[in-house]
Structures are given as C-alpha cells and as structure tokens.
Amino acid sequence: MDNPLSVVVAGGGSAGHVEPALATADAVRRLRPDARITALGTEKGLDTRLIPARGYPLELIPPVPLPRKPGADLARLPYRVVRSVHRTRKVLREVRADVVVGFGGYVALPAYLAAASMRLPIVVHEANARAGIANKVGARFAREVVAAVPGSGLAGARVIGIPLRRAIADLDRAGLRAQAREHFGLDPQAPVLLVFGGSQGARSLNEAVAAAVPALTAAGVWVLHAHGPKHEPTVEAPGYVPVPYLERMDLAYAAADVALCRAGAMTVAEVSTVGLPAIYVPLPHGNGEQALNARPVVDAGGGVLVPDAELTGERVASLVTDLATHPDRLAETAAAARRSGHAGADETLAQTVLEVAAGAGRPAAASGRRA
Template structure:
C-alpha cells in the first residue's frame, strides 16, 4: 500500500484497464504535478491490460484493485456482479484512506466504478472525464455522483458535461512535426523526401488494415509513397521486396515512439478510437479513419467531428481494399494544397490544452472541500 506521506494535495486517478483510459489519466496526472508540484498523485489500476507496464513507467505509484467488468449480456458474470462490486469498493476505500485522498478523478473502465462508489461513500469529491462519443456505464454512474463532469466531444450522454477534448501527454500536444521530420524519418529508415503513409491499428494491429496495406504497397511505392506500418505483434504482412529505386516499406510490430511516427508521416490510416482520433488531430495529421465494424458505432462518432471539419476521411471496414487505399492516399499526397488544408483542419479539431483544463478543474474541486486538506483518513471518513 502506498505511504500516505505528509502534506500536499492527494489526487487519485482511476483510469486503468486499457490505454484509452490510462493515457488520459496519466496526462492529467502530469498536468496536476506541473500546476501543483507538491501534489501527490496515485493511480488505480488492475493486473489486466497495460496498467502494470504503463503507469509505473511514467513515475506514478500504482494501487491494484479488483476489476469490475460490466457484462453486456445476462450471464453468470452478471449474477456475480454485486459481490465483485462490494469487494472492489471495500478494497478501494482502504486505498483512498491510505493515500489520504482529497479528490478522485475517473476516466471510465474497470476501475472507475468502484472508485466512484468508494469516493462517494467517503464523501470525497469526484471529477469524471468521458473520452468516448458515448459514455459507458461506469461514467454514467459516476456523473450522478460527481462535482464536475467533462467530455471529449458533445453528445456523450452525460447531462451537463463540459466539452474539453481528451487530455494528452506533452510529447503529443507540443509535437513539432515539421521540425522533427528529418530526425523521425532517419529513425525509421524512411526516405527523407518521399511522402509517408503511417498505418497503425492499435497495440494488436488490425487484420483488415494489414491486408489492405499489404495489397497497396507495390502501387504506393510505384507512386513514390513510403509506408511505415505498425502491424501488431503477430501475423506480419508479406510484401514482396521493392526495387531499390522505390521509397521503402517499413513494417514494425509496434511503435514505441508514436511522436516520431506522427512527425515522419504525411497521412495516417488508422482505426477511430477516441485516443487515436485525439492524438492524430491534435498533431495536425490528416487521416483515413476506418472504424471498427462492430460495437455501437462509437468509433465513427469519434471521428465524425474531425472528418466534418475537413481533417480526415471515413472508410467502412468492409470497403477497405488495396485499391481504395492507393486511391485515397495518392489523391491526398499528390495535391499539396489539399494536404495542407486537411492538416490545418485536423489541428483545429484538436484540443491541445485539455490536460491542463482538466487538471485545473480537479484542483478547484479539491480546494472547495470545506477547507479540508488532510485527506480521507479513517478518523474522519467513516
């Protein structure tokens, strides 16, 4: 258990379970510490997903709590849900007391629901941020208990939510794509002059993107377009060797330096998860968004504001072919004025200051706790 320490504001961020929840939580934590260097920030997470790798690597103490996945359909897991909620809330209450929490900031996901319920039972103020176009169950519950509710885009389903965008790390919000371009292309072994298509489908890659790009590479190379392709850890695409006179095709399992990947690229081909859309638009990178073909249509909603503003295009997963990729990419990179206009529109659609906006909200909420600054100890939290 984390040592409570002495003095200083204690902020708890609850955003574990996936990168889409962890990254906004950590970006907010970074902004809190920039604004209040004396603040102590603790992250709640689970043993699932990326929590145990991403959170400690960013320098924040991680408290593991039992996850509370919410079943989408009636099944045996639904019958066990009340027990899981009670167990996780009890554990989370102990963590909040132990770290002397003054405010809890939730981002949805497996750890957010117990964090909200535990904070409410201790009468701690809650701030909720919804990154997706449609709020999940955890944030719908949290919004009813929160002092402040914020969202990435309008229409999230959370009444009265203030739209601020998604908190992003400074490596993205402060990225100088033009200034880093030469270094980034050298880093990946790309042609320094040829236009670059960046392809990625998340940490596991995306089969339909991989197949379409593999089919498109020869024609893209013939048209003078280089490709940086993050294909995922398995099923590396098979692409025939290109003539030396053509710009290179560079396949990689995973991109550790997304900042350099964005700097190297002229256009992206990607899914439309909330974090992906937020990062790609904030850095001013035109994109061809291919929303996941299942779910509730959330990914298309994530990308729609950027596309409507002229910063990207939408292609249905079923319509993605090698020929379509070649057509869209060459049409964009072959028209410098159109490419520049799309880049500017994408950047205008981003919210580069969301991290500090949310951090200031958190600090303001914590400052209005009736003058209390000691945190939620067992002595006064019940």
Template sequence: MSKAVSGRAPTVVVAGGGTAGHIEPAMALADAVKRLRPDATVVALGTPKGLENELIPRRGYPLELIPPVPLPRKPTADLLRLPLKVRDSVKQARAVLDRVGADVVVGFGGYVSLPAYFAARGRVPIVVHEANQSPGLANRVGARFAARVAVAVPGTPLPGAEVIGIPLRRSITSLDRAALRAEARKHFDLDPDAPTLLVFGGSQGARSINNAVSGAAKDLADAGIGVLHAHGPKNTLAVQEFPGRPSYVPVPYLERMDLAYAAADMVLCRSGAMTVAEVSAVGLPAVFVPLPIGNGEQATNAKPAVDAGAALLVPDAELTPAKVAELVVPRLTDPAELAKMGAAAVGMGHREADEVLARIVLEVAE
C-alpha cells in the same frame, strides 16, 4: 491562481486502467497536476491484467491494484454475479483511498472506474472524464454523484457535462512535426523526402488494416509513397520490396509515437477517441477505419474530423487494397490538399485539455 493551486498539497487518485484509451488521458492529467502542483501526490488505480501494469510504472507513478469488474454489454449470467465482484473491488478500492489519503478521485471509465466511484461516493469527491460521445456504464453511473463531469465532445449525454477535449501528452501537443521530420525519418529508416503514410491499428494491430494496406504496397510504391506500418506485436507482415521506390517499413509497435507522427504526412488508422484527438492535435490528415464492433462509438469519434474536412472515413468491411490506393494516393501526392486537411485537423484540437482538467481536479480537491 486558484486556491487549489496555492493551498495544501492534495492527493489525487486516477482510475483509468484496462486500455491505452483510458490510461493515456489519466497519465496526461497526472503530468499536468504535477506541473501545477509539484508537491501533489498522484496515485493510479488499476487491475492486475491491464496495460497499466506496463505503462504507469514507466511514467513514474505508483500503481495500486484492485480486482477488475467486467461490465457486460448484455444481460448474462456474469451480470447476475456482478454484485459480489463489485463489493470485493469496492472494499479494496476503499482501502486504497484511505491508505493514500485521497482528496479526489478522477475516473476515466472502464473496469477499474466503477468500483473506484462506489468506494469514493460520500467520502471523497469525484471527477469524471468521458472521452467518447457514447459513455460507458461506469461513467454513466459515476456522473450521477460526481462533483464535476468533463467530456471530450459536445452532445455527450452526461449530467453537468463540461466540454474540455481529451488530456494528451505534452510530447504530442507540443510536437513540431516539421522540425522533427528529418530525425523521425532517419529513426525509422524512411525515405527523407517521399510523402509518407503512417499506418496502425491500435496497440495490438488490426488484421483488416494490415491486409488492405500491405496489399496496396505496389500502388503506393508506384506513386512514390513511403509507408511506416505498425502491424501489432502478435502479427507479422511480409511486404514486397520495390527497388528504387520509397521504403515500406513494417514494425511491431511504435514506442515513439511522437516521431511516428513527425515522420508522416497522412495516417490510416482506427478511430478510438484518443487516436482521433492525437491525430487532430498534431495536424495530420487521416483515413479513419472504425473498429466494427461495440456500439459504433469509433465512427462517432471520427465524425467531427470528417465533417471538418480533416479526415475520410471508411467502414472496415469496405477497406480493400484498391480502396486504400483510391483514397490515399491522390491526396498524399497533392501537397495543397494535405495542407488543407492538416489545417482543418489542427483547428479541432483542445491542446490545453490536460491543464484544464488538472485545474478542475485541484479545485474539487480543495
């Protein structure tokens, strides 16, 4: 047992707000820290408008708010105003670190991490975790003066990077899909026996995915395939029913991702780093449709799974109802192919990344 696990109770501040891709690894780390050190204090740092305001209190952790620092991708007038915004956020972040008695700051990138790194620099040791192979500005800055830098995949261009994977919730990494299958199918009112496709496009849904998969409903029904489709809370999805065929079940949002994964035999979704890690960890064959904006990181995220034979990749512009049917039907109706792809997915995972990162964090806190 390391000194960090046996010594004085530490206070860990996690900075990972804005999107679920930053928040979920932070919360998985928080849970792992509490498992290793039940007496530890974990405080989350966030911004007033991010998803953290819903997700973090629900997980039982205190949330401290500071003003966000949007990071423009290109030189703009906003970039010129950044120093003032950064200074205000850093001042407030520093006050939080002092008030809670932070022993270590762990940043996951995004709007809240940059001021957290500047606030901690020279005062509190820093650990950086980067989920994408192409790091964002906040983590590129933070890694320069971090005590340890952890990354999800090899080849991530940050100094001193240690490859550990992405911290995931234990409800995902310990998921027994076969044991939960009947309960999961009943929960979503899905056919208990039909091969089933899970579809989602991130927390807000994705219109291109919604249109392409719902447009393939007849082909999927004719092949005896059921569908669980999370279309996003701001979108609607009208799907024709085909009597005598497996159900096509549209839902706004998936509160129970563990049951959604257990109900599915294959998934069609975006390829954010968090999504790719979860899909691989639970052993689901996948069709990844990278978000067609940004610096191409979603296509990069999907590449290892595609190269391993666990997934297929389709550019967003090429996703049509015909393409969905062409890729999904032959594979979902071939149990041997599904088993082969699923085994390849499981082989990629870092199921212990949460505790590996927690031990790094506790050692740095010491």
C-alpha cells in the same frame, strides 16, 4: 504543506483509460508540484507496467467488469462491487484523498462508489463518443463532468478533448521530420503514409495496404506500416517499410504526411492534435462508437471516414495519392485536423480538478506555474 493535496486518478484496465489518467496526473503535478497523486489500477492489462514507469504509486483494487449478458458473472457482480469498493475506500483513507478523477473502465466504478460513500468530490472524464456504464454512474455523483466529444450521453458534460502526454500534445512534426525519417529509414523528401491498427495490428488494414503498395510506391509514396507482432507482411517493395510495432509514436507521427488507422478515442485525439490528415476506418463491430469518435475531425475537414467493408487497396491508393501528392490540399487538411484537436486538454482537466478540490475546502492556488 504537512498535508499536501491528494489526488486519486482511476483509469486502469486499458491504455485508453490509463494514458489520459497519467497525462492528467502529469498536468496536476506541473500546476501543483506539492500534490500527492495516487493511481488506482488492476493486475490485469497494462496498469502494472505503465503506471509505475511514469513515476506514480499504483494501488491495486479488484476489477469490476460489467457483464453485458445475464449469467453467472452477473450474479456475482454485487459481491465483486462490494469487495472492490471496500478495498478502494481503504486506499482513499490511507492516502487521505481530497478528490477522485475517473476515466471509466474496470476501476472507475468502485472508485466512484467509494468516493461518493465518503463524500469526496468526484470529477468524471469520458473519452468515448458514447459513455460507458461506469461513467454514467459516476456522473450522478460528480462535481464536474467533461468529455472528449459532444453527445457522449452524460448530461451537462463540458467538451475538452482527451488529455494527452506532452510528447504528443506538444509534438513539432516539422522540426522532428528529418530525425523521424532517418529513424525509420524513410526517404527524406517523399510523401509518407503511416498505417497502424493498434498494438496488435488490424487485419483489414493490413490486407488493404498490401494491395495498395504497388500503386502507392509507383506514385512515389512511401509506406510505414505497423502490421502487428502476430501478422507478417505479405508484400515487399522499395519504399515499403513494415514494422511489427511502433515504440516511438511521436517519431511515427512526425515522419508521416497521412495516416491510415482505426478510430479509437485515443487514436483520433492524438492524430488530430498533431495535425496529421487521416483516413479513419472504424471497427466494423460494436455500437458504431468509433465512427462517432472521428466525426468531429472529419466534419472539420481533417480526414475522411471509410467503412471497413469498403476498404480496398484501390480505395486506399486513390485517397492517399490524391492527398499526399497535392501539397496545398495536404496542408489544408493538416491545419483542419489540428484545429479540431485539443492540445491543452490535460491542463484544462487538471485545473478543473484543482478547482473542485478548492470547492471542497482544499487550496487550489498553484505553487508551480503552467508549463
């Protein structure tokens, strides 16, 4: 086509916004190889590294962080919004945008306002259990609103899960198990606990795991522990494998039998989709959102919730050994986790985007086919 379908994804600012945006972009490209896809982002955060690395053009716009308290930042907010919307409108005109897909965060609000002012169709995806301000605004103008879990606060939102990259959504844990165990130097047969608290680690998880290692290794459980680059491990033991950071999360998931982790939206989505039983430890501050993220998986039998204040080495050792050393119970929990996941969220959202574009006058028939 001389004028191919132009899709703009607005999900910059953090990996939790960027990754679903890029997974959706990948799915749109599979369904419509002729589509032109542009990503909006900012100079802050991971945008300038993650987005170009995935092969998508990145257009930088001024971020619009929304102050939570009165002050100078709040007074400057109108100017920042106007400046960012003006820049975004320029980008949308240059790429001849047909539809804008927003995922919340710093770039979503100006994207929604710019698209609405140009009467471009909008699709909103909310990853968290409680919608942020940007998506609440965007939902007022959107043709379609979708969410990861029920109860996001966006009226009429259709629950589809979180779009994930295919390396995770299609992960064959059993098929990669031997390769993954060898990659990390883990025992090929022993049960393995995977511990991670995000890219920087998590102090309470680190402390609890250090206290649990003697009991875990005595029970024959190996521990793969991503402790964070700023936190040195405080324990040494055969069967305990500490690493600062996990470059290959797919292999980490494949190597593990049980996970101990936070309950951020992306973490819950990935862990449940790959069918990994988990002990979710929500962040102890904020509005309780992380516990809500994990609740559907826990209610389905795919894991347990442990408050941060109750996380001890004894609790970790008891929960892990009770699960990891009972194959039938482990298999049942893994199956429940996988059933609660949404492995096809990326293509569900991509198809929604194409349908919205078609409703606005652009052809939605795929020139490719579903992967």
